[in-house]
Amino acid sequence: MKAALVTGAGRGIGLAAAHLFLRAGFRVLGLDKDFSKCDLPADARVEFDLNNLTGIPGLISGLGTIDVLVNNAGTLYCHPHDAFPDADALEILTVNLLAPVALIEAVAPQMRRRRAGRIVNVGSVAAFTGHPDLWYGASKAALLNVTKSYAGYLGREGVLVNAVAPGPTSTDMYEQLPQSRKDAVMRSVHSGRPCRPEEVAQAIFWLGTESPDYVSGTTIDVNGGSYPR
Numbered sequence: 237m238k239a240a241l242v243t244g245a246g247r248g249i250g251l252a253a254a255h256l257f258l259r260a261g262f263r264v265l266g267l268d269k270d271f272s273k274c275d276l277p278a279d280a281r282v283e284f285d286l287n288n289l290t291g292i293p294g295l296i297s298g299l300g301t302i303d304v305l306v307n308n309a310g311t312l313y314c315h316p317h318d319a320f321p322d323a324d325a326l327e328i329l330t331v332n333l334l335a336p337v338a339l340i341e342a343v344a345p346q347m348r349r350r351r352a353g354r355i356v357n358v359g360s361v362a363a364f365t366g367h368p369d370l371w372y373g374a375s376k377a378a379l380l381n382v383t384k385s386y387a388g389y390l391g392r393e394g395v396l397v398n399a400v401a402p403g404p405t406s407t408d409m410y411e412q413l414p415q416s417r418k419d420a421v422m423r424s425v426h427s428g429r430p431c432r433p434e435e436v437a438q439a440i441f442w443l444g445t446e447s448p449d450y451v452s453g454t455t456i457d458v459n460g461g462s463y464p465r
Contacts, residue, residue, distance in 0.1 A: 241299065241343070243308050245281075251266070253441060260441070286331050292342050293342050347395045354444045356443045360372070384453045402458045
């Protein structure tokens with residue numbers, strides 16, 4: 237049985253992705269620090285705080301074989317760019333960027349040995365613009381760059397690394413945005429509605445299971461044509 241580690245699986249996109257892997261017969265390791273809004277079975281839950289970077293190698297060593305890594309967990313704070321608390325900026329960079337890199341580094345050796353494995357990073361449309369939430373946009377842009385870098389590092393050893401970049405998606409993170417921001421985003425979305433988490437999850441699942449081997453180092457936009465200003 238193949239195994240998929242999905243971070244941020246307690247809700248939203250991560251939870252939807254975890255369910256897709258479960259339905260496909262995977263052993264799912266749904267990682268989060270809060271499962272209060274989660275209906276994953278108990279044996280599919282891994283409680284862990286990704287701010288604990290030094291604990292990631294030990295975490296991975298105790299989880300066994302991992303065939304698919306989905307770096308979905310993320311955090312966002314809506315502070316003005318000139319009044320952004322250092323602690324919040326550090327948390328965003330840690331969870332959105334440093335933790336995915338640490339997880340990739342931790343699973344890469346076993347994937348190299350098997351000459352097989354798939355890694356999917358969840359970026360954001362925020363990566364493509366000067367985003368109003370400075371460190372969120374910066375972290376997601378960096379994550380897409382990391383995706384291309386690791387596709388180069390690991391591709392010759394049979395490991396595929398790709399990303400998705402969701403637009404506005406109906407998650408708790410989206411709901412915390414000011415209404416004025418939501419209205420501006422919706423004006424640029426062709427469908428006139430937010431994305432459903434399940435729609436992003438389908439793209440993640442495809443990259444984690446069925447996409448051709450020649451799809452490597454790429455980012456799939458799942459954004460309804462939206463590019464927020």
